[in-house]
Amino acid sequence: MKLYLLIPFLPLAAFIINILLGKEVLRNKAHWPSCLAIIGSFIISVITLFDVMNGKIINEDLYTWIVSGKFKVSVGFLIDQLTAVMLIVVTCVGSLIHIYSIGYMHGDKGYYRFFSYLSLFTFSMLMLVTANNFLQLYFGWEGVGVCSYFLIGFWYQKRAAADAGKKAFIVNRFGDFGFAIGIFMIFLTFGTIHYAPVFEGVKEYVGHTVNFLGWEVDLLTLIALLLFCGAIGKSAQMPLHVWLPDAMEGPTPVSALIHAATMVTAGVFLVARCNAIFGLSPVAMNVVAIVGGITSVFAATIACVQNDIKRIIAYSTLSHLGMMFVACGVGAFAAGVFHLYTHAFFKALLFLGAGSVIHAVGHNDVQRMGGLRKYMPITYATMFIAALSAGGIPGLAGFFSKDEIVWSAYAAHTGVGNFVWLLMTSIAFFTPFYSFRMMFLAFHGKFRGTHHEQHHLHESPKVMTIPLILLAVGAFAGGWVGIPSVLGGGAHFAHFLEPVVGHPDFHGTHAEEFRIMGTSTTIAIIGLVLAFIFYISKTYIPAKLAKDYNIPYRILFNKYYFDELYDSILVKPTMWSARKILVGFTDAKIIEGVVNGVPKLIGLFSGRLRRIQTGLAHHYGIFMTAGAFFIILYMLFWR
Amino acid sequence: MVPLSWYMLLSLAVFTIGVFGFLTRRNVILMFMSIELMLNAVNINLIAISHYMQDLRGQILAFFVIVVAAAEAAIGLAIVIALFRNRATAHVDEVQEMKG
Amino acid sequence: MIPEIFFAYFAIAIVTLSIVVITRKNPVHSVLWMLLLFFHIASLYLFLNAEFMAIVQAIVYAGGILVLFLFVVLLMNLREDIKIRFIGAWSSGFTFAVGLFIVILLSLRSFVLAPPGEYTIDLIQEETHTVAIGKILYTEFLFPFEIASLILLVAIIGAIVLAKRRLRS
Numbered sequence: 001m002k003l004y005l006l007i008p009f010l011p012l013a014a015f016i017i018n019i020l021l022g023k024e025v026l027r028n029k030a031h032w033p034s035c036l037a038i039i040g041s042f043i044i045s046v047i048t049l050f051d052v053m054n055g056k057i058i059n060e061d062l063y064t065w066i067v068s069g070k071f072k073v074s075v076g077f078l079i080d081q082l083t084a085v086m087l088i089v090v091t092c093v094g095s096l097i098h099i100y101s102i103g104y105m106h107g108d109k110g111y112y113r114f115f116s117y118l119s120l121f122t123f124s125m126l127m128l129v130t131a132n133n134f135l136q137l138y139f140g141w142e143g144v145g146v147c148s149y150f151l152i153g154f155w156y157q158k159r160a161a162a163d164a165g166k167k168a169f170i171v172n173r174f175g176d177f178g179f180a181i182g183i184f185m186i187f188l189t190f191g192t193i194h195y196a197p198v199f200e201g202v203k204e205y206v207g208h209t210v211n212f213l214g215w216e217v218d219l220l221t222l223i224a225l226l227l228f229c230g231a232i233g234k235s236a237q238m239p240l241h242v243w244l245p246d247a248m249e250g251p252t253p254v255s256a257l258i259h260a261a262t263m264v265t266a267g268v269f270l271v272a273r274c275n276a277i278f279g280l281s282p283v284a285m286n287v288v289a290i291v292g293g294i295t296s297v298f299a300a301t302i303a304c305v306q307n308d309i310k311r312i313i314a315y316s317t318l319s320h321l322g323m324m325f326v327a328c329g330v331g332a333f334a335a336g337v338f339h340l341y342t343h344a345f346f347k348a349l350l351f352l353g354a355g356s357v358i359h360a361v362g363h364n365d366v367q368r369m370g371g372l373r374k375y376m377p378i379t380y381a382t383m384f385i386a387a388l389s390a391g392g393i394p395g396l397a398g399f400f401s402k403d404e405i406v407w408s409a410y411a412a413h414t415g416v417g418n419f420v421w422l423l424m425t426s427i428a429f430f431t432p433f434y435s436f437r438m439m440f441l442a443f444h445g446k447f448r449g450t451h452h453e454q455h456h457l458h459e460s461p462k463v464m465t466i467p468l469i470l471l472a473v474g475a476f477a478g479g480w481v482g483i484p485s486v487l488g489g490g491a492h493f494a495h496f497l498e499p500v501v502g503h504p505d506f507h508g509t510h511a512e513e514f515r516i517m518g519t520s521t522t523i524a525i526i527g528l529v530l531a532f533i534f535y536i537s538k539t540y541i542p543a544k545l546a547k548d549y550n551i552p553y554r555i556l557f558n559k560y561y562f563d564e565l566y567d568s569i570l571v572k573p574t575m576w577s578a579r580k581i582l583v584g585f586t587d588a589k590i591i592e593g594v595v596n597g598v599p600k601l602i603g604l605f606s607g608r609l610r611r612i613q614t615g616l617a618h619h620y621g622i623f624m625t626a627g628a629f630f631i632i633l634y635m636l637f638w639r
Numbered sequence: 640m641v642p643l644s645w646y647m648l649l650s651l652a653v654f655t656i657g658v659f660g661f662l663t664r665r666n667v668i669l670m671f672m673s674i675e676l677m678l679n680a681v682n683i684n685l686i687a688i689s690h691y692m693q694d695l696r697g698q699i700l701a702f703f704v705i706v707v708a709a710a711e712a713a714i715g716l717a718i719v720i721a722l723f724r725n726r727a728t729a730h731v732d733e734v735q736e737m738k739g
Numbered sequence: 740m741i742p743e744i745f746f747a748y749f750a751i752a753i754v755t756l757s758i759v760v761i762t763r764k765n766p767v768h769s770v771l772w773m774l775l776l777f778f779h780i781a782s783l784y785l786f787l788n789a790e791f792m793a794i795v796q797a798i799v800y801a802g803g804i805l806v807l808f809l810f811v812v813l814l815m816n817l818r819e820d821i822k823i824r825f826i827g828a829w830s831s832g833f834t835f836a837v838g839l840f841i842v843i844l845l846s847l848r849s850f851v852l853a854p855p856g857e858y859t860i861d862l863i864q865e866e867t868h869t870v871a872i873g874k875i876l877y878t879e880f881l882f883p884f885e886i887a888s889l890i891l892l893v894a895i896i897g898a899i900v901l902a903k904r905r906l907r908s
Binding site: 614617621625 | 658661662663665670735736738
């Protein structure tokens with residue numbers, strides 16, 4: 001039995017054990033199967049990483065799954081450098097979050113359910129990243145979507161949570177529809193949907209066009225854009241970003257795992273995996289970069305005025321995902337994956353820290369917190385490191401990855417590249433601003449809550465703080481594997497991924513690189529200082545700005561009214577037509593009509609028919625005679 | 640020689656009269672007698688044809704028809720007796736228990 | 740000439756008698772007229788050189804079945820309906836009977852007689868009709884003969900079972 005197969009199947013086994021035995025047998029020990037499984041997967045992932053570093057790539061088919069005419073798909077696993085990196089991210093961050101959940105979900109009635117869903121999610125995500133064909137990828141894709149629905153709506157008695165789960169799943173469906181059509185096009189073009197033949201054969205189709213809904217479009221661009229549809233949905237880019245902030249209704253470990261480190265990064269993984277297709281379509285690359293860039297700025301501006309601590313971090317995630325897509329869009333896929341890897345650490349850390357805070361204070365509102373660093377020093381310290389990393393302060397992990405992206409955008413020297421470089425530079429200001437706004441409002445100054453709450457403030461138990469500390473180590477030092485050559489490092493990360501994603505074609509002198517680096521660092525520090533001024537020294541300024549610039553403030557606070565727009569354009573007409581047409585007409589009239597009408601008809605008919613049986617013998621005699629008469633008549637004349 | 644068609648016509652006429660009687664009369668005994676009439680008409684037909692075909696099989700069949708008619712009359716009248724012991728009426732319109 | 744006159748008399752008599760049989764109010768009268776009818780039919784059989792059938796007809800039908808009818812009528816006192824209407828709605832019955840008549844009449848036109856067999860009249864008159872029938876009945880038609888006897892057995896048993904008076908115990 002090959003070792004790498006255990007990586008996805010250990011969590012699957014944990015899911016089955018938990019879902020079958022959790023309610024009665026395991027109860028509040030339900031965390032043991034899940035945690036052991038994912039830690040086991042992590043250990044095997046590390047071993048696999050070393051194997052891959054030594055050059056051993058695995059691309060094996062386990063067994064034939066579907067054979068239908070010319071369509072043949074096998075269940076297969078591909079472990080190359082990209083997969084190895086993703087495995088480490090998923091299992092490492094996942095293990096720490098599993099351990100954290102032991103403390104966070106303690107005493108919850110659905111304890112076993114939570115861990116079963118977490119294990120199922122881990123299984124799906126691992127299948128997604130180890131797939132060697134598009135169908136298995138789609139299987140994992142849908143699996144994580146379903147688990148996201150389960151976990152967001154975990155406290156299903158709360159109406160908002162149930163609605164948020166539905167919203168996430170339905171919005172994702174829009175993206176998945178495009179994704180599925182993309183896979184169909186791949187099959188139509190290449191005759192197979194396994195990665196290796198597709199990526200090798202892509203070069204022959206450059207310049208081919210295909211007739212799509214009446215227009216002649218470039219084949220590879222079409223496929224790339226359709227695949228990107230799925231990424232837009234899953235990674236919550238515009239215009240399908242609306243589900244991610246609502247997903248914060250789920251428990252905080254869910255937000256950390258799914259909506260920071262793993263599921264939402266599946267879109268980036270998809271684009272990086274299919275870099276062969278994207279690379280040959282300049283149109284698709286530009287679309288990716290622009291969508292990513294606009295989402296990034298858009299989300300960052302909203303984050304500056306939100307008051308729910310989890311929502312601030314959610315919009316921050318949207319922003320960072322946009323940055324990853326920008327990197328992929330300009331050709332620097334390795335930089336995008338690098339940022340995925342560092343982002344997993346500091347974003348998960350931010351979420352888990354926020355969970356710690358919520359655990360202590362009892363609510364999410366940042367305006368009613370304050371001065372918490374006296375009561376929760378470990379949480380404060382680790383979140384501070386995470387905020388520094390997110391903001392791109394030099395030295396920490398986030399700095400190196402973000403800098404790679406900004407430099408790649410500039411060095412591409414294309415029109416789109418310059419445009420997104422400007423966007424990224426503005427992000428360099430916003431990100432530290434809103435991150436430290438959150439930190440200062442929550443942890444500095446005086447406590448703004450009630451006395452009752454103040455008595456309950458406490459640091460979280462060790463089972464929750466130890467993962468925080470471990471993640472802080474990752475957020476701090478994780479980027480040191482990718483220090484660019486200009487600063488004296490070996491750029492090991494990019495070199496490691498080169499066999500899979502290639503090397504971007506950039507020209508730039510070291511002097512230019514230093515200049516860009518210096519610019520974005522300066523802007524980041526300006527952002528930090530401004531946050532300090534607004535929220536620590538002169539705290540009257542934000543309120544005054546909100547009052548003076550009321551309309552822009554309200555637009556930002558209401559998320560640019562996207563939800564309201566979708567509600568009126570999509571949701572209301574659908575509900576109306578469902579009620580009026582499908583329920584009112586089709587169900588009530590047609591189906592009920594048939595189901596009720598047929599028996600009534602039969603009853604009517606047989607009611608008339610039974611009167612033939614009069615019980616009188618001579619009547620029967622008449623019938624017999626008449627029958628004989630007609631038969632003889634028939635025999636005479638029609639035969 | 641009397642042509643065969645005359646005999647067949649005669650048989651047909653008696654048969655039709657038997658049918659008419661069966662459909663019309665309300666007295667059970669008369670219904671049974673109409674049935675005997677029909678059977679006799681068939682017998683006439685059979686024996687006439689057997690005579691003209693110079694084959695005895697028609698008469699054998701007529702013989703068996705008589706046998707069956709006798710058996711049927713016996714059983715039928717037994718049923719009538721059993722039925723009308725309960726009802727005390729010979730009017731067949733009154734016996735409507737099998738009315739659907 | 741003579742045969743036609745004989746046949747004409749018998750035919751008219753038979754038809755008239757059958758009409759009379761079914762239109763009597765009193766069932767006993769009907770039975771008695773039927774007796775006369777059966778004798779005429781027996782004579783017709785004699786006319787057709789089938790003496791044995793004629794005698795069988797007279798003995799079984801006239802002597803057996805009609806007596807049975809008479810007994811039942813007289814014992815059960817089934818005469819009451821003389822007072823109530825004795826012919827029901829006869830329009831539909833009449834229509835269908837006439838229709839049947841016409842239809843079968845039409846089919847008579849296409850009637851073709853099969854090739855004659857070997858039992859000519861002279862052959863039958865040589866050995867009497869009874870012997871001729873007996874010869875065929877007991878050799879070629881033995882099996883139906885036995886079954887006929889079974890039928891009669893069933894009839895006897897059935898009649899006894901059905902008409903038995905219930906034992907009061």
